Amino acid sequence: QVQLVESGEGVVQPGGSLRLSCAASGFTFSSYGIHWVRQAPGKGLEWVAFIPYGGNNEYYADSVKGRFTISRDNSKNTLYLQMSSLRAEDTAVYYCAKDAHPYGSGTQYFDYWGQGTLVTVSS
Amino acid sequence: EIVMTQSPATLSVSPGERATLSCRASQSVSTYLAWYQHKPGQAPRLLIYGASTRATGIPARFSGSGSGTEFTLTISSLQSEDFALYYCQQFNNWPLTFGGGTKVEIK
Numbered sequence: 001q002v003q004l005v006e007s008g009e010g011v012v013q014p015g016g017s018l019r020l021s022c023a024a025s026g027f028t029f030s031s032y033g034i035h036w037v038r039q040a041p042g043k044g045l046e047w048v049a050f051i052p053y054g055g056n057n058e059y060y061a062d063s064v065k066g067r068f069t070i071s072r073d074n075s076k077n078t079l080y081l082q083m084s085s086l087r088a089e090d091t092a093v094y095y096c097a098k099d100a101h102p103y104g105s106g107t108q109y110f111d112y113w114g115q116g117t118l119v120t121v122s123s
Numbered sequence: 124e125i126v127m128t129q130s131p132a133t134l135s136v137s138p139g140e141r142a143t144l145s146c147r148a149s150q151s152v153s154t155y156l157a158w159y160q161h162k163p164g165q166a167p168r169l170l171i172y173g174a175s176t177r178a179t180g181i182p183a184r185f186s187g188s189g190s191g192t193e194f195t196l197t198i199s200s201l202q203s204e205d206f207a208l209y210y211c212q213q214f215n216n217w218p219l220t221f222g223g224g225t226k227v228e229i230k
């Protein structure tokens with residue numbers, strides 16, 4: 001069965017950096033685009049970043065552009081999110097979520113999600 | 124950026140009753156709209172995609188309708204496990220955007 005397992009949870013000071021990972025199994029990882037979506041405490045879902053199946057042409061939310069970098073290692077079935085210049089407003093549970101269709105078919109909605117990992121930015 | 128607005132923010136419904144949730148887009152998204160159910164501490168669950176197609180394994184009491192800028196998620200007869208948060212999401216344009224959510228609570 002499809003599994004997405006996030007890791008990298010932590011507390012970091014404002015201005016600091018953190019890397020999240022998402023280990024995938026149960027599907028052909030290299031065929032699907034993958035996203036990061038976050039939920040701040042008491043808030044709704046916010047899409048953060050997307051990387052296509054081939055690893056080129058990433059997309060980012062304006063709120064994280066220039067500070068976050070999404071990447072993937074298809075040989076390890078793993079997605080990453082490198083976060084730098086972290087701010088208090090980046091505090092959230094971060095989910096990785098899988099595109100429902102393979103090969104960048106242009107339909108970016110999510111059929112499987114991980115359980116999430118908590119990032120807290122605080123001094 | 125396409126702004127998605129959900130209403131109401133909270134919906135109080137008795138078990139067995141119908142729940143109707145609305146989602147409005149600030150510009151047309153055609154039928155590039157999905158609905159998710161989210162319970163605290165769990166992964167969100169895909170309910171509907173393409174505005175009206177139920178995802179695999181989703182009970183028939185969940186239905187979606189609409190196109191353009193106005194969308195509706197209907198739960199025909201609420202079961203205890205349906206009390207949760209519901210989000211719409213457009214995938215017509217980057218950046219992908221979610222509505223603010225509707226909490227369906229027990230009346």
